[in-house]
Amino acid sequence: MKKIKTILAILPALLFSCAGDDVEKYIPPTPIAPSEPGEEVVYHKRAKEQFDLINQCYRNNSGATEGLYNENYPKKDGDNSASFLWPYDGLVSGAAALHALGYDVNYADMVDRFEVYYRTPSGAVGGYGSQTNGTTGSGTRFYDDNSIVGIELVEAFNLLNNQDYVTKAKRIVEFLQAGEDDTFGGGLWWNEEQKGQQGVGDSNKPTCANGYATLFLLEYYSVCPQEEKADVLALAKRLYAWTLTNLRDPEDGCYWNDKQADGSINKTKWTYNTGVMISNGIRLYKITGEQTYLDSAIASSEGAYNYFVRPLNGLALAYPDHDPWFTTKLIRAFIDIEPYYKNAGNYIKTFINFLDYAYENARLSNGLFYEDWTGATPKRAEQLLMQDAALESLGMIALYKGETVTEE
Numbered sequence: 001m002k003k004i005k006t007i008l009a010i011l012p013a014l015l016f017s018c019a020g021d022d023v024e025k026y027i028p029p030t031p032i033a034p035s036e037p038g039e040e041v042v043y044h045k046r047a048k049e050q051f052d053l054i055n056q057c058y059r060n061n062s063g064a065t066e067g068l069y070n071e072n073y074p075k076k077d078g079d080n081s082a083s084f085l086w087p088y089d090g091l092v093s094g095a096a097a098l099h100a101l102g103y104d105v106n107y108a109d110m111v112d113r114f115e116v117y118y119r120t121p122s123g124a125v126g127g128y129g130s131q132t133n134g135t136t137g138s139g140t141r142f143y144d145d146n147s148i149v150g151i152e153l154v155e156a157f158n159l160l161n162n163q164d165y166v167t168k169a170k171r172i173v174e175f176l177q178a179g180e181d182d183t184f185g186g187g188l189w190w191n192e193e194q195k196g197q198q199g200v201g202d203s204n205k206p207t208c209a210n211g212y213a214t215l216f217l218l219e220y221y222s223v224c225p226q227e228e229k230a231d232v233l234a235l236a237k238r239l240y241a242w243t244l245t246n247l248r249d250p251e252d253g254c255y256w257n258d259k260q261a262d263g264s265i266n267k268t269k270w271t272y273n274t275g276v277m278i279s280n281g282i283r284l285y286k287i288t289g290e291q292t293y294l295d296s297a298i299a300s301s302e303g304a305y306n307y308f309v310r311p312l313n314g315l316a317l318a319y320p321d322h323d324p325w326f327t328t329k330l331i332r333a334f335i336d337i338e339p340y341y342k343n344a345g346n347y348i349k350t351f352i353n354f355l356d357y358a359y360e361n362a363r364l365s366n367g368l369f370y371e372d373w374t375g376a377t378p379k380r381a382e383q384l385l386m387q388d389a390a391l392e393s394l395g396m397i398a399l400y401k402g403e404t405v406t407e408e
Contacts (some may be wrong), residue, residue, distance in 0.1 A: 029053055029056050029057050029073075029366045029367065029368075041356060042398075042403065043394050043395075043397045043398035043401060043403060044098075044101045044102075044103075044394075044395070044398035044403045044404075044405055046359065046394045047094070047097065047098060047101070047391060047394035047395040047398055048098060048103055049367075050094075050367075050369075050387065050390055050391045050394055051094065051095065051098055051103075051105060051391055053366075053367050053368065053387070054069070054091065054384070054387050054388075054391065057073040057368070057387075058070045058073050058083075058384050058387070060081075060082065063081075063134070064081065064133060064134035064135060065081045065082040065132075065133070065134035066134070067109065067110075067113055068082035068083065068088065068113060068116070068132070068134060069082065069083050069087070069088060069091060069384055070082070070083060070384065071083040071084060071087060071383065071384055072382045072383055072384065073368070073382055073384070074382070076382075080131055081133060081134060082131075082132055082133075082134055083384050084130050084131060084139075085117045085128055085129065085130050085131070085132075085139075085145050085149070086130070086145060086148075086385065087383070087384040087385040087388060088113075088114075088117070089114075089145070089148050089149055089152060090325055090384075090385055090388030090389065090391075090392065091110070091384065091388050091391070092107075092110050092111060092114070092152050093152060093155075093388070093392050094388055094391035094392040094395050095107050095110050096152065096155050096156065096159060096395075097391075097392065097395025097396055097398070097399055098395055099159055100159060100395075100399060101395065101398055101399065101403065101404060101405050102404055102405030103405055107156070107159070107160070108156070108160055108162070111152065111153070111156040111160075111165070114128065114149055114152070114153070114168075115168075116132045116134055116135060116136065116137065117129055117130075117131070117132045117137040117149075118136075118137050119136055119137035119138065119141070124178075124192075125171075125174050125175050125178045126171055126174075126175065127141040127146050127171075127172070127175040127192075128141065128145060128146050128149050128172075129141050130142060130145060140191050140192075140193055141175075141191060141192050141193075142190060142191040142209070143175075143176065143179055143188045143189065143190065143191065143192075143209040143210075143212075143213055144190070144206070144208040144209045144212045144213070146172050146175055146176070147172065147176065147209075147212040147213045147215065147216040148212055148216070149172065150169045150172040150173075150216035150219070150220060151212070151215060151216050151219055153165045153166075153168050153169040153172075154166070154169055154216070154219040154220055154222070154223055155219075157169075157223055158223070166220075166223055166224065169216075169220050169223075169224075170220075170224070170228075172216065172220075173217065173220060173228075173232060173235075176188065176213050176216075176217070176235065177235065179192060180235070180238075180239075181195070183195075183196060183205070184205060184242075184246065184259055184263065185242065185245075185246075186238055186239075186242040187205045187209075187210050187239060187242040187243070187246070187259075188205060188209045188210050188213055188239065189203070189204070189205055189209065190202060190203075190204055190205070190206050190208070190209050190258070191209075195261075196261050197261055198260075198261045198262045199261075199262070200261065201260070203260070203261040204257075204258035204259060204260045204261060204266065205242075205246070205258060205259045206247075206257055206258035206259075206273075207243055207247050207255045207256065207257060207258065207273035207276070207277070208257075208270075208272065208273060208276075210239045210240075210242060210243040210247075211239075211243055211255070211273060211276035211277050211280060212276055213236075213239050214236045214239045214240045214243070214276075214277075214280045215276050215279055215280055215283070217232050217233075217235055217236035217239070218233075218236050218280060218283040218284065218287070219283075220232055221233055221236065221287070233287065236280075236284070237284070240277075240280050240281075240284060243255070243277060244277070244296065246259050246265075247259065247265070247273075248277070248296075248300075249267070249269070249303075252303035252304075252306065252307055253274070253296070253299040253300035253301075253302070253303035253304070254269050254273075254274045254300065254303050254304055254307050255269065255273040255274045255277055255300075256268065256269060256273075257269070257270060257273065269307065269308075270323070270326050271304065271308055271319070271320060271323070271326045271327045271329065271330040272325075272326035272327070272328075272329035272330060274300050274303070274304040274330060274333075275304070275326075275329040275330035275331070275332065275333035275334075276329055276333070277296075277297075277300060278297045278300050278301055278304070278330075278333035278334075278336065278337055279297075279329075279332065279333045279336045279337075280297075281293045281294060281296050281297030281300070282294070282297050282333075282336045282337055282340070283336075285297070285340075294340060297333075297337055297340075297341075298337065298340065298341045301333070301334060301337050301341055301343070301344055301347070302343065304330060304333075305343075305347045305350075308320055308327075308330070309347070309350060312374055313372075313374035313375070313376040314374070315354075315357065315374055317350050317353070317354075318354055318373070318374055319350075319351060319354050319373070321371075321372040321373065321374045321376065322371055322372065323371070324369075324371065324373055324386065324389035324390070324393070325385055325386075325388060325389040325392070327351075327389070327393075328389055328392045328393050328396065331347075331348060331351050331393070331396065332396065334347045334348050334351075335348060335396070335400055348400065351393075351397075352397055354373055355373070355393050355394070355397065357373065357374075357375070358370075358373035358374075358375070358390070361374075361375035362374065362375040363381075364378060364381055368381045368382075368386075368387060369381065369386055369387060369389070369390040370386070371383070371386050
């Protein structure tokens with residue numbers, strides 16, 4: 001593999017040596033060969049290759065957490081018995097793409113395992129917790145986590161035509177409805193446990209919670225019973241409007257991270273926050289026909305590309321060298337908006353070039369992707385979420401290019 005330094009070949013063993021005695025025995029994964037010069041890229045094959053590698057490295061094959069996945073590979077001292085909900089959701093999203101492409105990846109079973117994260121505290125509306133012991137959910141219940149699961153449930157309904165997924169998604173609508181309050185004129189907090197706590201950084205109303213709640217509601221709107229549609233759309237429009245008013249940078253159309261409990265704005269910008277609001281604008285435009293939604297989405301698309309894409313670590317054009325899962329959501333937004341804004345096609349091409357470069361230059365010798373797709377550093381390659389990002393990206397681009405799985 002190009003530019004893989006010798007030390008990287010021993011990195012997994014070094015990671016294992018730092019772990020405690022209670023972790024599973026380290027078994028090196030099967031090495032993955034680089035592509036040959038001039039070889040045509042078939043993205044669905046690379047996606048399936050990545051999925052198989054994830055299963056080899058991260059999947060639990062016995063015990064209470066059988067069928068779930070570890071947070072890290074090799075498993076670290078102090079890790080939970082199964083990953084947090086967020087990385088598991090990222091994996092299911094990639095599996096959905098593989099299923100849509102025509103692969104048999106036991107997709108339905110993976111979707112059904114969301115339920116082991118579900119919990120209902122006494123006197124509260126049910127929702128998905130951030131952790132699980134393999135049987136029941138635990139940990140904090142985040143509004144963005146629940147909404148992202150809801151998006152996956154609606155996608156599973158569309159792919160599998162199982163009405164049970166719509167029923168489960170409806171519970172998330174109820175969880176979001178219970179979370180909305182009037183502080184700062186509306187919106188959702190990041191999670192149910194840290195609301196209105198001034199001086200606590202995690203006590204905030206962020207774009208991620210409100211943006212992904214909006215996206216879930218708009219996806220659910222497309223499949224829910226007619227009698228629910230008015231209320232679902234009304235909530236989606238309220239959350240969208242609150243985020244637009246409070247967290248959109250008027251200079252470039254990108255979105256800031258959050259509004260803190262003291263009313264101050266955390267002006268950090270992440271790709272996924274702007275991406276989700278672009279996707280929301282497109283959906284609201286298609287539902288309502290109101291041009292302002294489309295105009296805002298187009299302005300945010302241009303602003304996001306100009307803000308996030310730049311020369312980096314020797315590459316002429318690169319997306320950020322961190323948090324690639326976030327970037328997948330911006331690219332999904334560009335795919336959403338391309339029929340209405342042709343420049344988005346060039347934004348997607350830049351990403352495809354970046355993905356190709358990462359495949360050749362930003363993986364360990366065993367095939368696991370770095371967080372940094374410029375290849376400058378192998379940081380966080382042990383994390384499941386980093387591998388999810390690569391899987392989802394490869395599957396997403398395969399679908400974008402119209403690839404299908406055919407018998408060899």
